[in-house]
Amino acid sequence: MAKFNDIQLLRTTFLRGPSVWTYRPVLEVWLDLGELEDYPSNKIPGLNERLTSWLPDLIEHTCGVGERGGFIQRLEGGTWMGHVMEHVIIELLNLAGMPAEFGQTREISRRGVYRMVFRCPEEAVARVALEYGHKLLMAAINDEPFDLKPAVHAIKTAINDRYLGPSTGCIVDAASERRIPHIRLNDGNLVQLGYGAAQRRIWTAESDQTSAIAEGIAQDKDFTKRLLAACGVPVPEGQIVASPEEAWEVAQDIGFPVTVKPSDGNHARGVTLELSKEADIKAAFALAQPEGSDVIVEKFIDGVEHRLLVVGGKVVAATKGETVSVYGNGNATLRELVEVLNQDPRRGPEQEYPLDWINLEAGAVKLELNRQHVTPDSVIPQGQGVLLQRNGNMAIDCLDDVHPDVAYxxxxxxxxxxxxxxxxxxxxxxxxxPMQGQGAILEVNAGPGLLMHLKPTSGAPRPVGMAIADHLFPREDGAGAGRIPVVGIVGTRNNAFISRLVGWLLQLSGKLTGVASSEGMFLANRHTQKTNTANWAGAHRLLTNRLAEAAVIQTTARSILEEGLAYDRCLVGVVTDMDGYEQLADHDVLEPGQMRRVMRTQIDVVLDEGEGVLNADLPEVADLAELCDGEVILYATGADNEFVAAHRANTEARHEGGRAVFLKGNNVMLATGTQERVLGTLEALSLAGGKRPDTSALLAAIASAWALDITPELIGAGIKTFEYQA
Incomplete structure (x- = not known):
């Protein structure tokens, strides 16, 4: 069989926000199929069999057919290689543990060239998936071998390198469920929830309400115990020691058995329990010393270890631990028994799995083995148990059993x-x-791991991410928690002026307002950046600014095509026109009608409780009203506009009729259904210094301000005091 040339990857673009494709981040790839344009899937011998043997779960892809096996039907009926690559990549992501759930492939005007997209929140992961999806498909096309395991491993590695940890991730997922937006602030786990002044920040299970002083106290375990004891909280008696010899002396004074642990360690590292012998205590000191600044010897309290998660003054999750042992069969060595134990799918790296792998070379494990006089190479007799680990495996859910006194x-x-x-x-x-007489608090931990509550080895998973999200954004704050008023404006006609005037009116209404526009960045009355910020980066900077109580963001069709929007949703979305297709030929936008797919993105992201503001002088813009999830305000330069008349008469969305801003004679009118109000004449609505703005741009700004519930009186007064210099 003749070999086909590689499919060429002409362009890859990561769209970081809502775009012409979807609301979420996607990787867009331009593919040149070359000679394969003449060879759909049913014309390449053996292709479909090779694909389904390597990726049997392709049967689960419904594709456009809408049923299980839909994509296989498309393969057998004949589909083009861009579409096949899309599904191969999605399946590789599925196998790597990150369901993609969305993809599309569309032919452009040039024969054999396609735009293929697939959903992926991290660009680095998307590019690795693309690389291996491309390789797998070409191997299948040319009947060459392909090793699937390294491909999936490479994608998993990229996911592990780039994705949020389980603690941060579950909080972000919970916030997203409540429609609270998030912005990742670094390559680690520092995440902003919400926009502008309404934002909160998290770093794993710490929030911006987590006091640095409190965290410092929690790290000093001896001082923490003294604070707790002073307030009547049961804690074990203990003392900081400076040497193995002092550890032995203090242990004798406290009374056996004792626990030896670092004063400021975490994750149970360096902790050894139930010690009575001098050699063991001195060995435990050596184990604890590298894990903290000091070593504590404290009275061992008999019982079961528990971890209770406290969020905002409530116990929201609880787990209990169990010791880890293996039992001999008379043939296997301890090392072999532990290898079997570590094959438990619940065991793995501590940040990803509820149970840790058992490492026979770990100091704490070695100490336990020494106490039992066994080595890793010992053959363990039939039925004899060997204790490997006494602590650190708190993964059995017990929240429903917690006594109110313990929670207190x-x-x-x-x-x-x-x-x-x-x-x-x-x-x-x-x-x-009840707690008294049968327990004590051993440690108070800041930034606790949440995985044990999300994936307990036994019992119910607990919604700890939602508990933290609700703590940071109380439910009583309503549906707008984490959001500031965001106004998004797209088009080409005087949009910088519109953005700045709307920003000025918002500022006068009492909100410290930021504006990102082609004329620069503005915050309140300061011109903070003079270069063009009508792009993703400018909007992103504005939305991360903790001073901004409202944001007005100008964008362009090119920015939507090349970056996506920087915000997930907006309160007000404005479309002034659909001009400029002539400059977008490099995106295969070749005629005016193709602009609708681009410009609708701004209206697609309007919140249910928000409003779209549309130029009714342009039918192609007015027609976007049907796409808006919120209500719509139309603006027009004439009172007899047919779209305005129909909109005012429509009582479905608003029982009194639709809202509109239009010019009637020389008067600017605000209308709701049949009711009309004069805002002022064009002369009276001149800017400071008597400047007369473009009429359509003025109406767009007025409509936007009205959509923001700014009063007509303030709108009129604000226009007259707006000092505009381009």
Whole structure:
């Protein structure tokens, strides 16, 4: 069989926000099929069989058919290679543990060239998936071998390198469920939830309400215990020691058995329990010393380890631990038994799995083995148990069993330390009974891991991400939690002027307002940047600014095509025109009608409670009204505009009729249904210094301000005081 030349990847563009394709980030790839344009899938012998043998779950892809096996039907009936590559990439992402769920492939005006997109929130991951999807498809086309396992591993590695950790991720997912937007601020786990002045920040399970003082207290475990004890919280007796010899002396004074641990460690590293022998205590000191600044010897309290998660003064999750042991069969060595134990799918790296792998070379494990006089190479007799780990495996859900008294002390401890989110390590004989006499608080942890509550080895997963999201954004704040008024404006006709006037009116209404426009960045009365900010980067900077109580963002058709919008939704979306297709031939926009698909993006993102503002003088713009999830305000330079008349008469969206701003004679009118109000004459609505703005641009700004519930009186007064210089 003759070999086909590679499909050429002409262009790859990561669209970071809502775009012509979808609301979420996608990678857009321009593909040149070359000679393969003449060879759909049913004309390449063996192609479909090779694809389905390597990727059997392609059967689950419904494709446009809308049923299981839909894509296979398309393969067998004949579909082009751009479409096939789309599904191959989506399946590779599925196998790597990141369902893509969305893809599209569309031919452009040039024969054999297609735009293919697939959803992926991280550009680096998307590019790795594209690389291996391309390789797999070409191997299948040319009947060459392909090793799937390294491909999936490479994508998984990219996911692990780039994706949020489970603690941060579950909070972000919960916020998204409540339609609270998020912005990732670095390559790690620092995330902004919400926009502008309404934002909150998280870093794993810490928030911007987590006090640095409280975190410092929690890290000093000895001082924390003294604070808790002073407030009546049961804690084990203990003391900081400076040497192995002092550790032994203090242990004798406290009374056996004891626990030896670092004073400021975490994740149970360096902690050794239930020690009574001098050699063991001194060895435990050596184990704990590298993990913290000091070493503590404290009284060992018999019971079961528990972790209670406290969020905003409430216990929202609880797990309990269990020791880890293996049992001999008379043939296998301890090392072999542990290898089998580590094959448990629940075990893995601590940030990803509820149970850790058991490492026989770890100091704590070695110490446990020494106490039992066994080595990794010992053959363990039939039925004999070997204790490997006493702590650090708190992954059995027990929230429903927590006694109110136990919860009280957990909440009290968090308040004493000053943490809004805290993980309480407690030792309890029975979590369902009152605390006194049967337990104590061992540690208070800032930034606690959440994975044990999300993926317990037994019991119900707990919605801890939602608990933290609700703590940061109380439900009583309503549907707009985390949002500031965002006005998005797209078009070419005086849009910088419109943006700045709307920003000025918002500022006068009492909101510190930022404007990102082609004339620069403005914050309140300051011109903070003079270069063009009518793009993704400019909008992004504005939305991350904690001073901004409202944002007006100008964008362009090119920015939508090359970057996507920087915001997920807006309160007001404005489309002034659909001009400029002549400058977009490089995006295969070749005629005016193709602009609708681009410009509708601004209206597609209007919130349900928001409004679209559309130029009714242009039928192609007025027709976008049907796409708006919110209400619509039309503006026009004539009172007899047919779109305005029909909109005012429409009582479906608003029972009193649609709203419009238009010119009647020389008067600017605000109309709701049949009701009309004169805002002022064009002369009276001149800018400061008597400047007369473009009439259509003035009407667009007035309509936008009205959509923001700014009063007509303030709109009129604000226009007259607006000092505009381009």
């Amino acid at each position: 002390y957990a909440v009290l401890a968090a308040k004493i330390v000053g943490l809004d989110i805290a993980g309480m390590d407690m030792i309890l004989k029975d979590v369902s009974k």
